[in-house]
Amino acid sequence: MIIYNVTVSVEESISEDWLIWMQDVHIPEVMATGVFSKSQINRVIVQGDSGNTYAIAYTCASMKDLHQYQVKYAPELQQKHIARYGDKAVAFRTLMEVIKEY
Numbered sequence: 001m002i003i004y005n006v007t008v009s010v011e012e013s014i015s016e017d018w019l020i021w022m023q024d025v026h027i028p029e030v031m032a033t034g035v036f037s038k039s040q041i042n043r044v045i046v047q048g049d050s051g052n053t054y055a056i057a058y059t060c061a062s063m064k065d066l067h068q069y070q071v072k073y074a075p076e077l078q079q080k081h082i083a084r085y086g087d088k089a090v091a092f093r094t095l096m097e098v099i100k101e102y
Contacts, residue, residue: 001098002060007044010052011088018089027056029077035069036060
């Protein structure tokens, strides 16, 4: 399994709107692609941080599936995010391969 992790640092001024939009619009749109089997939104806890950093983890079966998402769906979905929030919500992405679940 592959975990596609999107970490987003969100400005305080938009944090409430961003969180609602992610839960009600963006994450459901990503899941509607059919590529991912589950998703999870998490708040990153860092001492001294404003509490406005989030990590959204999407799980898919393989790198092939993730590549399909990145080619067919990601550009449009990422553009919607940029159009709505610009540089007030800055994202970076990491990939993890699940070795074993306990």
